[in-house]
Amino acid sequence: MKLRRLLTLAMAAQVIVTAVALLASYAVTGAGFGMPEIIALIASGAVAVLLARFCARRIETSQQKQAAAQLAEQAQASAQMTQAVIKTALDAFVQTDANGIVLEWSFQAEALTGWTRQEALGTDAVDLLVAEPLRDGFRQRMMRLLPELSNTPIGIRFEATLLHREGDEILIEASSTALQIGGRTVINSFVKDVTQKRAAEEQLIQAQKMEAVGQLTGGIAHEFNNMLTVITGTIEILADAVKDNPPLATITKLISEAADRGAALTSSLLSFARKQALQPAEIDVNDLLEELAKLLLATFDKNIEIVTRLDGKIWLAFADRGQLSSALLNLAINARDAMLDGGRLTLATRNVVFGVREAVAVGAGYAGDYVEIEIADTGTGIPQAILERIFDPFFSTKDVGKGTGLGLSMVFGFVKQSGGGIKVNSTEGRGTTFTIYLPKAETSTLRPAGYDERKVVGGTETILCVEDDRDVRQFVTVQLQSLGYKVIPAANAAEALAIAGAGTPFDLLFTDIVMAGALNGRELADEMVAMRPSLRVLFTSGYAHDAPHGPGHVTMGAPLLPKPYRKAELARMLRRSLDTAVDAAGDPIPTPYSVQADVEDFLHKHSSDLDGR
Template sequence: MPNSEDQNPFVAAFARTERALRESEARLQALFETAVDGMIIIDPRGRIVMFNPACERLFGFTAAEALGKNVAMLMPEPDHSAHDGYIARHVETGERRIIGIGREVKGRRKDGTVFPMHLSVGEAKQDGESLFVGILHDLTERKTTEAQLVHAQKMEAVGQLSGGIAHDFNNLLTVVVGNAELLVDMLRSRPDLQKIAEAVVQAGERGAELTQRLLAFSRRQTLQPTEVDCNRLVNDMEKLLTRMLGASFTVRSVTENGLWTAYADPGQLENALLNLAINARDAMPTGGSLTLSTSNMPLDERYRDRHPEVSPGLYVMVAVTDEGTGMGPEVLARAFEPFYTTKEVGKGTGLGLSMVYGFVKQSNGHVAIYSEPGLGTTVRLYLPAVAAEAEAGAGEAPPLADAPRRETVLIAEDDPFVRSFAVTCLTAMGYAVVETSDAREALRKLGDGIHADLLFTDIVMPGGMTGWELAQRARQMLPDLKVLMTSGYALEALVEAGRLPPGAHILNKPYRKADLARRLREALAG
């Protein structure tokens, strides 16, 4: 028996149109829900009417928290105060400031942090009223990469300039010192004038030392690389530094068994460690602990994405850690620049770290500093490993523990790229993941009833609460919660300084997926 659609062509046409609209709406909803970039729809009064999951990840607000609120909540000043005026002016006059075009703007997350993003805005009509659709793309990673490239290019340019200056000054100093020495010999009968000539020689020799340091920074010093047992070198340096630094300093070494052989100039490596020890001594005016450590360190493509000047490969890492005053972000950004120093006039040339930087770069290696004010500083030197030995050792991947169950890991990590990497790894391993950007947000999640089997937290985070304090408070809420901690700071030194209890489950940055998997299983089993 024919249905009503067959009997009435108008009804059939209406039904087809309705079905097409439903299918179109379903496709648009799927696009909105699965889009990698953030998508927001607001009404003419600036109220958010749609907020996709990508926006939730981008801003830290849930859709329930954002819907119905003014979109200005996602903007820092001055856009926060001016945004409603932009919309009103457009509605009244039709003036387009950003609609139909894209530009770079700033966004503000729930935790108050500001980040760069690309914003494209389109306008649509619904029941005669304008709706504004925003497409948001996070530019944080791109900006970080650009900044790394600019810094590497700046250091390269400064190095070339310094090398040229040092070369020319060496020629001048050869003449000055040589003639001053001749005068010393010629003025034996005039001790008063001979002293002046000797002062010229001494000043010239100090100038030659400075130019030699500039040549080291500009990677123009003569190196004699060979195979180096860094464990033995570090143990020898421990004895030397113990005598040099004095009784108010404790020097210790933490070396890795089975360390690969590095390929570098051993004399220059010793000189680099000596410079780092002197800097550490100056950062601890009343004494303290200095730690020398070694480990095998493969650096992969993901690490290269954050440090474009680094070639992925197998490295031997030698680190020097102090528990001194530490450095803030502004000082840290300029630490390797020649002649940049925070010491008093006459107490430093600002070339110590520059020499270390130049030596490691000329050795085809990589150097990184991790520092926090009041916590101390770790300088890591990554030297190329001897290829055949390292590849053989790296090929023997340690077996992982049992395949992970569907346990839930709560991540507290303020670095968005490290957090993203950890989330990707843990999700691929089969864990359920709850991510937060600091300790207070992690506690809020737990307070809201989120269950977690393990807390994976950075030790040093913004907001005034450390990872260890977070772990203590989280365990008060979930007594069975397991904890795994990580940091770019040398964790052996944290334990030594009493900042971590012995036996705590810890993972050094940078870490690989296999390291993370193994440490997680150990922590969960513990």
């Protein structure tokens, strides 16, 4: 504008100069100032004005062009920067218009959803990513969010469940902003997959909740166990004494049965609290599942088909066989209850190798090798609303008296205590799959020998019996004596060590594991066996306070008698320990007390093989 005025001024000056020049020529030459001069003057002025206008316009256009070029350059740099941000962002970027039609789809969006950019551009994002029945609801939700989105420059964050191209559900967290560009609305969203993170958080919350309830339950069950040990142990003496008095014999039978039920309940509670005295060993899970399948086939309704898919090369798992059987049975019974109109139960095994992420996702103890056992049904499925409560103790949807709600909490506790993990997948109306992961067996442990369950056999050896509960100690002493043994009772590890130190001879150390005092039963046994490698040891416990006795301890192979126990079990375990031959280094040489069970087993297998031919 300034330049224009300057040019006009210059032109005006030129007119004035021309006029002055003309006047001067007139004054000097004296010629008349006629029409030609005036016309020349006007023409000169007009030319000057036109010239000024023309120049000014040229200058303006060139300035405008320069500014436009600068703007374009800036816009290009900013677009390149935006593309670079989108490309290098860890989260997926999706741009849509106000109707949800995809305008931009980053490389990460391809990875997250399985849909390529080419496929996604121009399609409706909701159709692409949301399951059919949820689409209308999703659209309505987005419509409600849109005004809010347009009014907040910082955008909004929300969570949603989307569908991967392959059909898997993905839980995402999105942060969206709306922009008005050229009179239309554009929605930019950065989308993050939080499926794994949420699974890990849920596992942690579940673990903390279970830990708290478990502490309480475990403590109570432990006390009950000690009381039950006294009841179940002494009732047989009473029953023996009153066997000729039918009314009293009936009462003792009732007490005995109630105690048995109490023992079963405390065992469930301890198992849930992960404080069950476990005896892990190498297990061939295929064998176990085949046995289970036979049992189910015989007992389940015929409208339930039972299918096994067992990996022939399955590794040995390391877990408590008895507990694993009851865990699998629990899952199978739940499956049956969910298939009242019939269906298919599939039992499958597989080897899996977990990285840290996978191990965390199923709540397993560490990254490594696991044996996977899957129990899948085609039943009712579990509604989403209750899915996170099914492992809670006493949670049941079954009628009163039909379910205690302890089944799954026991399974959960057992699997966790074994260092494994568990996961559940369920779709309402389609069925449920429970998957258990058990650690692969690394060490070779002694296989328990077969014993004759029917006979109670005593002995005359001397037993050092260490037990810190006075009542239990007294009862065990009486029971051991009734089996013919000589007993030296001790109230704790220190007393036991003093007795051994004084040179008192004894053949077997029978000790509780969890005891008050400086040393627990395991440590006491380690110390005694270190002094006398040939010493036989039998542990007892109602409560596995720590992990199973690991490798590296001298008493690792020693047997464990879980509390509460009956006289017959005590007698059998004692004989098994006393009759196990020990080599010079104190390592047990497994020679079973009775080979009858093994022989019978062998003959049974052999004859069925022969039948099969």
